[in-house]
Amino acid sequence: MTFLGIDLGTSEVKAVLTDDGSAPLATANAPLIVDHPHPHWSEQSPQAWWHATLDAIAAIRAAHPTGFAALRGIGLSGQMHGATLLDRSGQVLRPAILWNDTRAFAECVELEALVPESRTITGNLAMPGFTAPKLLWLAKYEASVFRAIHKVLLPKDYVAWRLTGEFTSDMSDASGTLWVDVAKRDWSDRMLSATGLSREQMPNLVEGSAPAAQLRDGLRREWGIEGPVTLCGGAGDNAASAIGMGVVGAGGAFLSLGTSGVLFSGTDRFAPNPEQGVHAFCHALPERWHQMSVILSAAASLGWLSQVAHTAVSTLPELAAQVAPASAPIFLPYLNGERTPHNDANARGMFWGLSAAHTTADLAYSVMEGVAFAMADGYAALQGAGTTLEQASFIGGGSRSRFWAQLCATAMGVTMRRHASSDIGAALGAARLARLAVTQDTVAEVCTAPPVIESCEPDRASEPLLAQRLARYRRLYVALKPEFAAVG
Known part of the structure; x- marks a missing residue:
């Protein structure tokens, strides 16, 4: 008996095949591109x-x-929040609008005015990356598309439909639409009505570890599989990563530096803090929730620097480690706007303090430090919701860099634990959810933490300097916020 986990990311699809003990047997990936028209x-x-x-x-x-x-x-x-629109014949009506699309900022204000209790219902501040504001934007500017909508699906749920012929979603991914009453773990008719939609246009909601549908017979035969194959509810990418890392209850946490940056903390109750941009979502397991702080450009910031500096991403951390931090510029990593804690679609990236003496190595350090500072801001927002962390697993593409782990640990004051194969966490978590849906195995048996390679504790000697630089980083955003708004 084997299980397949598929993670639909922004830059690639990752897949992992596991045995009945969740040990990986094979992995694969396939690239994706993003359009910015x-x-x-x-x-x-x-x-x-x-x-x-x-x-x-x-x-x-x-x-x-x-x-x-x-x-x-x-x-x-899968990547969360994306609006995938189908008509009654199952045809895609337009390209999917992704999580890092910020066109619907004005519609967020409109949605909260339409439903003054929206933050109480959803546990979240309306942000342009979420799905519901995108549909308000479509109703205004692509009315013919809006009128033709039969189903609104999240990215992974579109793939689920192609695999099974059924329209399904899970609690964790659906929490990021702003159409779910997160405490009740159900669609909110009030929020749906505010965007001109109904339950009939939504997929069926199931728990992430529950059976949701069966693989199409045609695909099963084509792939040479004799027995039935169950598709589970699955999870949003971060909840799936948590399952893969064994972060399933209160006190567990991870920091992921992928395209975006996420600080994820498990909770045993619904604990929102929308005013500071904290996301409070259902977890992928029944009767469990989680909090997240999210930045839009984490490893994406280093990828951007790699392109403009014509330097391989893999060499930038090594260059950064050689820099004296006191002389480096300050970097604001708001290349695509920001979520936690600012919820500012107009925010933009910048280097402050550049001189002719600065090199690619200085810029590499500044970018990595700026992302660490943004995650420190996110942790401060989680603390505002009552969450205190002593340690967190360090995952995602950025986890390959021990230097970045140390920088984040020191900036946040939280020990970072590095693991083997942490870059397949979401796909592994999805495979574990499938195992739970098919077998009688318990969460404690299935959702274990991987071995720790090393723990990076905060560097007490560097803390005073980083604290000074973090304070300046925060002052720069406050000073520049009116200029960001003026440019739009």
């Missing part, structure tokens, strides 16, 4: 998601045909 816009083709998923599955089948033939469960995780 206008300022503030970020879109992808749902058809590209499907083709990339098929490519990743084909690679898994080729790498481990015997294991794949024994497949009994599939779990999906």
Whole structure:
């Protein structure tokens, strides 16, 4: 018996095949591209998601045909918030509007005016990355598309439909739409009505670890699988990463530096702090919730520097480690606006304090430090919601850098734990959810933490200087906020 986890990210689809003890047997990935047709816009083709998923599955089948033939469960995780729109014939109406698209900022104000109790219902501040404001924008500016909508799906749920023919979603991913009553774990008719939609246009909600649908017979036969294959509810990418890292209850946490940056903390109750941009969502397991702070450009900031400086991303942390921090510029990582704690779609990135003496190494340090400072801001917002952390798992593409782990630990005052294979956490978590849906195994048996390679504790000697630089970083945003708003 094997299980397949598929993580639909922004830059690629990752897949992992695991045995009945959740040990990885084979992994694969397939790239994706993002389109930016206008300022503030970020879109992808749902058809590209499907083709990339098929490519990743084909690679898994080729790498481990015997294991794949024994497949009994599939779990999906995915980038959250994306608006994927289908008409009654199942045709995609337009490219999906992604989580880092900020065109619907004005509609956030409108939505909260339409539903004054929205923060109480959803536990979240209305942000342009969320799904509901995108639909208000569509109703205004692409009215014919809006009128033709039969189903609104999140990215992973579109892939689930292609795999099964059923419209399903899970609690964790759906929490990021602003259409869910997060405390009650159900669609909110009040929030749906405010955006001109109804339950009939939403997928069925199930818990992430529960059976949701069966793989289409045609695909099962084509892939050479004899027995039935169950698709579980799955999870949003961060909740799935938490399952993969064993972060399933109160006190567990991880910091992920992928395209975006996420500080995730498990909770045993609904604990919102919307005023400071903290996300309070359902977890992928029944009767569990979590909090998140999110920045939009984490590893993406380092990727941007790599392009403009014509320097490989893999070499930038090594260059950064050689820099004397006191002489480096201050970097604001708001390349695509920001979520926690500012909720400012107009915020933009900048280097402060540049001189002719600065090198690519200085800029690399500044970018990595700026992302660490943004995560420190996010942790401060979580503290405002009553969460205090002693340690967190350090995951995502940025977790390959021990230097970045140390920088984040010192800036935040939280020990960072590095793990092996942490970059497949979301796909592994999805496979674990599939195992829970198919077997009688318990959460304690399935959702274990991976071995720790090392722990990076805050560097007490560097703390005073970083604290001074963090204070300046925060003052720069306050000073520049009116200028950001003026540029728009």
